[in-house]
Amino acid sequence: MTPALEIQHLQKRFGTTVAVRDLSLTIAPGEIFGLLGPNGAGKSTTINMISGVCRIDHGTVKIFGHDNRHDYRTTRRITGVMHQEIVTDNFFTIDRALKIHAGFYGVPRDEIWRQLLIERLGLGPHLHKPMNKLSGGMKRRFMVAKALIHKPRLLILDEPTAGVDVELRRALWQFVREINREGTTILLTTHYLEEAEQMCDRIAIMNRGDLVALDRTKQLLARIQQRQVIVHLATPLSKPPAELTDFGATLRENGQTLCLELPKEGGIGALLPKLCGLGLPVRDLEMPRPGLEEVFITLTGSQQRSDPGGRQ
Amino acid sequence: MIAxxxxxxxxxxxxxFITLLKKEVLRFLRVSFQTLLAPIVTASLYLFVFGATLGERLSVVEGFSYAQFVVPGLVLMGVISNSFANTSSSVFISRYLGNFVDLLVTPITGWQFILAYTLAAMLRGLLVGSAVWGISTLFVDLPWSHPLAALLMAAMASFLFAQFGLIAAIHANTMDALSMFNNFLILPLIYLGGVFYPVSILPPLWARLSRFNPLLYLIDGFRQAILGVGDVPLLQAFAVTSLLALTLFGWAALLIGRGYKLRT
Structure with a gap:
């Protein structure tokens, strides 16, 4: 099957700084793919190279088999992009701007689809307002509609929920899921790792221009073997019990919480008899699940180079 | 649900292409007080000064009043300034506000881009020029010796300055830099290109230097098409203007084709 997106040895340099270094990845049709990384990782540059905003120094980008430089009219027609920055043209109302954007993509008026976008994104009451009269959240909704107005097969969302309230975030992700179920491939970047964890089938993590991880979300989470056990005590301790030194015991909250780390080898079975044997006044016990945040910090934290000033 | x-x-x-052209026309019509009315009012003030007051008392070309002499120049000045202003402000503001990326991600080709921006700018320039000419009929009668040639010169002027507007908008990094193109290049060339006087009345050295001003050929050619007299042969005026228009078109096409300062 032709991949929705196929990136081969993509490279981009700004002056002496390498923004993206030898990036290769493939996204299958119908996938929700997350591209994560700290600020300056190269996510937006990658997206800009895919969408045509940024020139490619080296490498190739193919969208549903079409090269985005040699066959750019096709690739741009089947790609929808929601940029990270809020970009609107204040000369026009939402209504007019949506019609203009459909025209830019060569799509004749499709009133049913346009109305559906307006309805689902709650743009109806604001349809005839000029852009500069809209709130930030409403502008974001408009940008989603704008990216979808030509029914793209690949939808790129660059930080779509940045600065957006919880309600809109939920509504937006729900809508994205529905669009995905209808066959649209999604490539998204987000700073909300929980969202990426819930939304994405696979995740790539970039750091300082390099691809540092690419795996199915579950597999990526499984990389963090070390788990924590938090013991809430009925009466506080003055110091961590010496018997639990092997478990990296530390005290928090004035001695009322005991934090322990399970070793990579062996599990809770080794810890429980010791805990019981000590006769500690245990009130509650929890084992937080390792999240993408831990994976992210582990991968991006360990990849910092010794030359913080440059990435030559 | 979303079938x-x-x-x-x-x-x-x-x-x-049609959408971009329509959008560009809508853009200047939405702010028509600034894009159409203001330049028409300015030109009307010139017309009043030269038409109703000084125009009949002066003559710089035999057989014509000063008002008749100056009106073609004022019409062309309106065409030139507004064609330049339309492309330069639209592209620069889009770049400045960041919404230019909306165009970069669409399947619009470089040629469609140039053509749409150029035609919208030509329309604005020619609308202003026509309005200035319309108002001038209150003060003077023009002989219109070669009306088709006059129309062609006006169209070439608007085309040429639409290209120059694109080039300036792409090269300029600040609003200040953009206004420098207008204030320190276009306006001096217009004023020294014979809008208000025939270069033949200048001292020989200045008259010779004026021949290096490309706008002289544009303004003189247009005036000659209307009045039937001029300082430069009409064919030469056409040739120089065409050459300049093609050069600027090539330059603009090169910048846009390469995405210079448009794509990072």
């Missing part, structure tokens, strides 16, 4: 998404969209190849 309409299953129906693949149809694609009309010329629609991106």
């Amino acid at each position: 309409p998404l299953r129906q693949p969209p149809s694609f009309v190849p010329w629609l991106p």
Whole structure:
């Protein structure tokens, strides 16, 4: 099957700084793919190279088999992009701007689809307002509609929920899921790792221009073997019990919480008899699940180079 | 739920171009006080000064009043300034506000881009020029010796300055830099190009230097097409203007084709 997106040895340099270094990845049709990384990782540059905003120094980008430089009219027609920055043209109302954007993509008026976008994104009451009269959240909704107005097969969302309230975030992700179920491939970047964890089938993590991880979300989470056990005590301790030194015991909250780390080898079975044997006044016990945040910090934290000033 | 998404969209190849052209025309019509009315009022003030007051008392070309002499120059000045202003401000503001990326991600080709921006700018320039000419009929009668040639010169002037506006908008990094193109290049060339006087009345050295001003050929050619007299042969005026228009068009096409300062 032709991949929705196929990136081969993509490279981009700004002056002496390498923004993206030898990036290769493939996204299958119908996938929700997350591209994560700290600020300056190269996510937006990658997206800009895919969408045509940024020139490619080296490498190739193919969208549903079409090269985005040699066959750019096709690739741009089947790609929808929601940029990270809020970009609107204040000369026009939402209504007019949506019609203009459909025209830019060569799509004749499709009133049913346009109305559906307006309805689902709650743009109806604001349809005839000029852009500069809209709130930030409403502008974001408009940008989603704008990216979808030509029914793209690949939808790129660059930080779509940045600065957006919880309600809109939920509504937006729900809508994205529905669009995905209808066959649209999604490539998204987000700073909300929980969202990426819930939304994405696979995740790539970039750091300082390099691809540092690419795996199915579950597999990526499984990389963090070390788990924590938090013991809430009925009466506080003055110091961590010496018997639990092997478990990296530390005290928090004035001695009322005991934090322990399970070793990579062996599990809770080794810890429980010791805990019981000590006769500690245990009130509650929890084992937080390792999240993408831990994976992210582990991968991006360990990849910092010794030359913080440059990435030559 | 979102079943309409299953129906693949149809694609009309010329629609991106038509839409961009329509958008550019709508853009200047939405602020028509600034883009149409203001330049018409300014030109009308010139017409009043030269038409109703000084025009009949002066003569710089035999057989014509000063008002008749100056009106073609004022019409062309309106065409030139507004064609330049339309492309330069539209592209620069889009770049400045960041919404230019909306165009970069669409299937609009470089040629469609140039053509749409150029035609919208030509329309604005020619609308202002026509309005200035319309108002001038209150003060003077023009002989219109070669009306088609006059129309062609006006169209070439608007085309040429639409290209120059594109080039300036791409090269300029600040609003200040953009205004420098207008204030320190276009306006001096217009004023020294014979809008208000025939270069033949200048001292020989200045008259010779004026021949290096490309706008002299444009302004003189247009005036000659209307009045039937001028300092430069009409064919030469056409040749120089065409050459300049093609050069600027090539320059603009090169910048846009390469995405210079448009794509990072």
